[in-house]
Amino acid sequence: MKPACGKGSEMQATIVAAEPLAARAGLQILEQGGNAVDAAVTVGFALAVTFPEAGNIGGGGFLVGDVGRARGTDDGQPICLDFREKAPLKADRDLYVRAAEAGIEKASLLGHLAAAVPGSVAGLLDALDRWGSLPRSRVLAPAIGLASRGFPMTASRHRRLSSKGTRGQMTLFEETARIFYPDGEPVAAGEIFKQPDLARTLQRIADNGREGFYGGETADHILVEMKRGGGLIAIEDLESYRAVVREPVQFELNGVEVLTMPAPSSGGICLEQMLRILSRFPLEEFGAGSTDTIHLLAESMRRSFADRNHFLGDPDFVSIPTEKLLSEERIEAMAKSIDLKKSTPSSAITPAGATEKEETTHYSILDRHGNAVAVTTTLNGSFGSKVVVPGTGFLLNNEMDDFTARPGEPNLFGLVQGEANAVEPGKRPLSSMTPTVVIGSGGEVRGVLGTPGGPTIITNVLQVFLGLYRHNLSPEDAVSQPKVHHQSLPDHLYHEEGIAKETLMALKDRGHQLKRRGKIGDFQLISVAPGGAVRGVSDPRGGGTTATKVKIQRN
Known part of the structure; x- marks a missing residue:
């Protein structure tokens, strides 16, 4: 690196x-x-x-980072704390x-x-x-x-x-x-x-x-x-x-490496599943916010959440078939099961699913040496x-x-x-928190991503990632674009306002059960361009939240 x-x-x-x-x-x-x-x-x-x-000492969370750099001379070290x-x-x-x-x-x-x-x-x-x-x-x-x-x-x-x-x-x-x-x-x-x-x-x-x-x-x-x-x-x-040091979920896609949270977060496995399913489809050709893109988002979300609701939990208590869930065979089968012209009822994928x-x-934090930390x-x-x-x-x-x-x-x-x-003594509950760090091909930090939002965390991180690294949206547009969410059960495609009426009608024609909802998330993004320019974006949905920056003179 x-x-x-x-x-x-x-x-x-x-x-x-x-x-x-x-x-x-x-x-x-x-x-x-x-x-x-x-x-x-x-x-x-x-x-x-x-x-x-939401901030607390009476709760819990996850930390993912890429650290260990000093004065621009050291490689990063992935870190992950549960x-x-x-x-x-x-x-x-x-x-x-x-x-x-x-x-x-x-x-x-x-x-x-x-x-x-x-x-x-x-x-x-x-x-x-x-x-x-x-x-x-x-x-x-x-x-x-x-x-x-x-x-x-x-x-x-x-x-x-x-x-x-x-x-x-x-x-x-x-x-x-x-x-x-x-x-x-x-x-x-x-x-x-x-x-x-x-x-x-x-x-x-x-x-x-x-x-x-x-x-x-x-x-x-x-x-x-x-x-x-x-x-x-x-x-x-x-x-x-005791807190637990875990191995982060790591995978490469679209020319970058993704570091994110493993179980007991469902975020890492679901994010990798959905991104790899969607890599089989020409999203760039369809365009951000198009009927085809939103349809594919919903179908990949529905399939991944079916796995989430059935298989995932605290890895110290249950055996999670991670290799199977992320295998090429499973990802390919999930992608092939998607009909581009018709939604799949969630009942055809999973018999059951709980609310978070x-x-x-x-x-999200980036220091002057390029060390990055994402905490939810x-x-x-x-x-x-x-x-x-x-x-x-x-x-x-x-x-x-x-x-x-x-x-x-x-x-x-x-x-x-x-x-x-299920509840067991000493067990950690399943979570959707998905703190994420994106690393470029040269080993440099390219993004620090995360948001609140319960199960919408995973799907929100998915959409911002796609906006940045497949649709080439600006950091501001990737965060502020209208978001959608599907979690298998209930079988609803939730959407924010701002999606074109004709797009919503076309999605309805494909069988999606649309349900408008309020804001999805409060995204906190740091994006680093290949040339090193840093942009911090705090979600306008947050109502007056800010990005705080300190400018440091380059030598």
């Missing part, structure tokens, strides 16, 4: 995130000499403060069936039983220890400052907190209501929002590392709240949790389980709903999943 950039030259360091204060925190670390992993850890902890609906949440050891496959029979509604979504063992703190600290260069106290300082000093409540978050559904659920829990609804009303737009308990929790992590979260005072607070609310997380769960939440967040984290639903652990300031996830919580019933995202993703 060739160096990322010529000897003596440096890249334009870029951070693209859904929340500008967290992006600026990462920028500070880059300006202080930190690398892409240092900045990623900083942004991750800062998002727990400034983006509480810090997905785990089912408590007291959990079992019939947990939510029993809860429903006992009259406990939404037990996998709301309240203490919905919480899986958090992985974000272990993952971020492990990444820093393995691949970072700065001390823990330095990378956590911006988040601690934001939590203690506070920052203005945004109008969009105020609206979300004011909505009937969110307010009704958040105020069920006393500590959550105290923080977000002081005096019985949501924190006003523009009001300085301080989180002193969260600042103290972050300081304990800065001082004591993982023990500052999985042991000591923070763990005591978690255990007391679990007992009070009937949750399952125990000290054994906290003490035993969309309230994730993603950020989640609480699952917006504000997770809605439970703030008293004395800590952080929200717990509701990730247990990402399992096949109740067989045959769709989850939050409408996914109907199989036995491979």
Whole structure:
């Protein structure tokens, strides 16, 4: 592999995130000499403060990167870290069936039983220890400052907190209501929002590392709240949790190499399947957004999600036939089964399928040496389980709903999943998070990609990749183009507004069951041109999100 950039030259360091204060925190670390992993850890902890609906220390996520370059002279090293949440050891496959029979509604979504063992703190600290260069106290300082000093409540978050559904659920829990609804009303737009308990929790992590979260005072607070609310997380769960280094899914296509996330993410396998199916068809000739292209997108998505829903789960618990799923024979058979003039009913491909939440967040980072990191984290639903652990300031996830919580019933995202993703003690739930890094033929980083959006993450990354590397769209157009989504079940082709009416009619004539929906994702893209020009694009769907860049003088 060739160096990322010529000897003596440096890249334009870029951070693209859904929340500008967290992006600026990462920028500070880059300006202080930190690398892409240092900045990623900083942004991750800062998002727990400034983006509480999805950023977190009470959830989990995935990290994919290409690092190890220094001053443009070293080759990159693929890295992949799984810090997905785990089912408590007291959990079992019939947990939510029993809860429903006992009259406990939404037990996998709301309240203490919905919480899986958090992985974000272990993952971020492990990444820093393995691949970072700065001390823990330095990378956590911006988040601690934001939590203690506070920052203005945004109008969009105020609206979300004011909505009937969110307010009704958040105020069920006393500590959550105290923080977000002081005096019985949501924190006003523009009001300085301080989180002193969260600042103290972050300081304990800065001082004591993982023990500052999985042991000591923070763990005591978690255990007391679990007992009070009937949750399952125990000290054994906290003490035993570890992030896992995994081999990334790697494949070459369209003149580039793709690094993305393996199971327990379904993203890598599905992305490779769909891209290789579509490589059999002349998409360039059909054109981006054409009837033929959208039809082929839908048919490849439907087939890949059928495999996802049936075969994929935590590889530490189930045997995943990866070689078979990605074999030439299977890809060719899937491609040949597509009728260019007629949609295939999902019932003809798979008998069943569960829903996954969309309230994730993603950020992409490129440092001046060309090291790239893509990170996607989640609480699952917006504000997770809605439970703030008293004395800590952080929200717990509701990730247990990402399992096949109740067989045959769709989850939050409408996914109907199989036995491979059933609840088991200590198991990680299947995810769609797809942080992705694209490497050029010379070994240089060409793209850092990712988005929130539940199952639409995979199909959104697919469409941005195709826009960049097959349709030759600009980075801005690749991100902003109207998106579609199909997940096998329910048998709907979801689409955003902006697709031509005649195209939609033609798709309907081919048998697609069209369903318009709101925005798909909040893409965070860094694109590097062959000549080295860097462009950061934060999805306009995000409503005011920004790309933060630091320009560095080339030698």
